[in-house]
Amino acid sequence: MTDNTTALVTGANKGIGYEIAAGLAARGMTVLLGCRDHTRGEQAATRLREQAATGPHAQIIDVRPIVLDVTDPATIEAAAASLTRLDVLVNNAGISGPTIDPPSAMAAQTVREVFETNVIGVLMVTNAMLPLLRRSPAPRIVNVSSGVGSLAHHTDPNHYMSALPPTAAYPISKTALNSLTVQYAKELRKDGILVNAAAPGACATDFTKDLPLTITRTAADGAAIIVHLATLGPDGPTGGFFDDAGPVPW
Numbered sequence: 001m002t003d004n005t006t007a008l009v010t011g012a013n014k015g016i017g018y019e020i021a022a023g024l025a026a027r028g029m030t031v032l033l034g035c036r037d038h039t040r041g042e043q044a045a046t047r048l049r050e051q052a053a054t055g056p057h058a059q060i061i062d063v064r065p066i067v068l069d070v071t072d073p074a075t076i077e078a079a080a081a082s083l084t085r086l087d088v089l090v091n092n093a094g095i096s097g098p099t100i101d102p103p104s105a106m107a108a109q110t111v112r113e114v115f116e117t118n119v120i121g122v123l124m125v126t127n128a129m130l131p132l133l134r135r136s137p138a139p140r141i142v143n144v145s146s147g148v149g150s151l152a153h154h155t156d157p158n159h160y161m162s163a164l165p166p167t168a169a170y171p172i173s174k175t176a177l178n179s180l181t182v183q184y185a186k187e188l189r190k191d192g193i194l195v196n197a198a199a200p201g202a203c204a205t206d207f208t209k210d211l212p213l214t215i216t217r218t219a220a221d222g223a224a225i226i227v228h229l230a231t232l233g234p235d236g237p238t239g240g241f242f243d244d245a246g247p248v249p250w
């Protein structure tokens with residue numbers, strides 16, 4: 001398909017995933033925009049190309065939509081089968097779930113749905129892409145987590161997250177994703193595959209638009225740490241959890 005360094009970003013048609021794709025493409029990578037809707041993927045690719053082609057740093061970028069629903073094994077297998085090369089996998093697609101009920105009132109089905117995308121989806125996509133990544137000279141995996149996945153933050157009385165309302169779907173899915181990141185890093189260290197989790201920070205996207213908060217951080221701001229981890233040199237860390245400021249406590 002391509003001889004160029006190639007990245008796959010899941011959930012790339014909008015928000016932080018779109019900006020991760022922009023950042024990696026600007027660095028010269030071929031970027032596959034994993035999108036569950038073909039039309040939204042095509043539209044995102046067109047927008048990315050147009051944006052890159054304007055302004056003082058105008059460039060031609062190589063971005064290509066690819067249908068990929070992280071909860072649908074058939075689309076994952078078809079996507080993997082269509083590729084001949086993959087160097088960077090960014091597991092970005094994520095959902096918050098329909099409710100933020102406390103654990104005692106949380107519907108099991110909500111937890112299942114959120115885990116299906118945020119954890120099982122990452123496992124399925126990663127495992128499907130590993131044969132390609134193992135053939136890369138510098139393979140990198142970045143799992144887009146969240147600060148709310150940090151148990152240290154929730155249990156630190158001095159951290160603002162300890163005062164957030166308790167809930168049992170999204171935060172625990174990101175804690176599980178952090179754990180999955182560590183387990184993959186342990187397994188894949190011998191293969192030279194660096195695997196890290198990133199906390200983009202609260203960014204103004206569709207994901208946060210209904211929250212009663214004023215968020216000034218942009219999706220591009222949130223994408224920066226992910227692009228950094230996706231482009232680590234050979235001595236870069238593996239099995240870590242990072243935000244803009246450095247390591248995040250687990």
Ligand SMILES: NC(=O)c1ccc[n+]([C@@H]2O[C@H](COP(=O)([O-])OP(=O)(O)OC[C@H]3O[C@@H](n4cnc5c(N)ncnc54)[C@H](OP(=O)(O)O)[C@@H]3O)[C@@H](O)[C@H]2O)c1
Nearest residue numbers: 011013015016069070092093094146201202203205206207
């Ligand atoms: N925004 C924040 O403040 C924030 C903070 C911390 C962590 N995060 C994490 O950052 C990641 C991106 O969030 P965002 O703010 O950019 O959210 P967003 O604007 O809602 O975008 C989410 C993306 O994921 C895609 N997606 C959802 N389910 C999918 C599935 N089953 N298969 C494939 N794609 C799927 C969406 O596709 P559709 O357009 O088809 O729905 C969309 O492209 C998430 O993992 C989120 O948990 C966000």
